[in-house]
Amino acid sequence: GESVGLHLPTLSVQEGDNSIINCAYSNSASDYFIWYKQESGKGPQFIIDIRSNMDKRQGQRVTVLLNKTVKHLSLQIAATQPGDSAVYFCAENFNNAGNMLTFGGGTRLMVKP
Amino acid sequence: DAGVTQSPTHLIKTRGQQVTLRCSPKSGHDTVSWYQQALGQGPQFIFQYYEEEERQRGNFPDRFSGHQFPNYSSELNVNALLLGDSALYLCASSLAVAGEGNQPQHFGDGTRLSIL
Numbered sequence: 001g002e003s004v005g006l007h008l009p010t011l012s013v014q015e016g017d018n019s020i021i022n023c024a025y026s027n028s029a030s031d032y033f034i035w036y037k038q039e040s041g042k043g044p045q046f047i048i049d050i051r052s053n054m055d056k057r058q059g060q061r062v063t064v065l066l067n068k069t070v071k072h073l074s075l076q077i078a079a080t081q082p083g084d085s086a087v088y089f090c091a092e093n094f095n096n097a098g099n100m101l102t103f104g105g106g107t108r109l110m111v112k113p
Numbered sequence: 114d115a116g117v118t119q120s121p122t123h124l125i126k127t128r129g130q131q132v133t134l135r136c137s138p139k140s141g142h143d144t145v146s147w148y149q150q151a152l153g154q155g156p157q158f159i160f161q162y163y164e165e166e167e168r169q170r171g172n173f174p175d176r177f178s179g180h181q182f183p184n185y186s187s188e189l190n191v192n193a194l195l196l197g198d199s200a201l202y203l204c205a206s207s208l209a210v211a212g213e214g215n216q217p218q219h220f221g222d223g224t225r226l227s228i229l
Contacts, residue, residue: 008153032215043117043203043220044156051214089155093215099144099207100169101218103155 008087010108019077021107023090028071030092034101035064035075039086047075047088077109085111115140117221119204125227126194134189134224138206145187146218147179148203156203162187163209191226199228 013019025033031052036044050057050064050073057064063076073090087108091101118137126132138145144163148156158171162181181187185206191198205218 034217036220041222043222046217046219049217091155099146099161099209099215099218100158100171101146101148101156101205102158106155 008106008108012110019080021075023073023104025092029094032093034091036089037086082111119221123225131192136187136204142206142208144207146205147189150201
């Protein structure tokens with residue numbers, strides 16, 4: 001498959017460790033945020049979302065934290081597995097922009113067995 | 114439950130030609146958005162279709178146009194292709210829910226367009 005994110009920031013973690021991927025978003029009026037996972041040759045896969053009236057949301061093995069004061073979003077992955085290796089994108093939206101998503105630059109997560 | 118499907122998966126064109134890409138949304142979804150993803154970058158919003166009309170448009174020239182059909186499927190057309198149009202074109206679908214704000218967009222695997 002093709003390679004996504006040839007020159008992206010890279011986070012390398014050991015299998016079984018927890019991973020934290022960070023994202024700074026740009027628009028203080030953004031009220032909806034999504035994390036996507038993109039594997040080589042595939043489209044972005046929805047992981048978890050959070051609205052601006054929340055600070056934290058948990059899914060299966062993942063947690064998203066939102067700090068509106070500093071416009072920061074993070075994705076925590078518990079017990080990281082080799083299958084988690086991919087490029088991760090955060091995306092933001094503000095309701096006045098309809099459902100248009102603005103994506104960050106992405107972070108490559110590499111999981112070492 | 115079928116997800117978002119796009120066709121073709123790969124396409125090669127030459128400068129000046131025209132191309133049409135196709136997208137079928139996830140079952141139950143009524144809104145389709147198109148994104149362009151250059152190598153090594155995040156997707157960039159092109160436009161969104163709902164109820165067969167373009168509802169929102171990103172910063173793309175009018176060489177980029179689209180259509181949505183009554184069955185919610187969509188096409189992206191690009192005229193007068195330039196070398197810089199080489200990219201992965203992604204379709205995403207979602208369900209518009211009145212009064213509940215934004216809903217997650219689910220993506221297809223894209224069409225890789227190469228311009229020679």
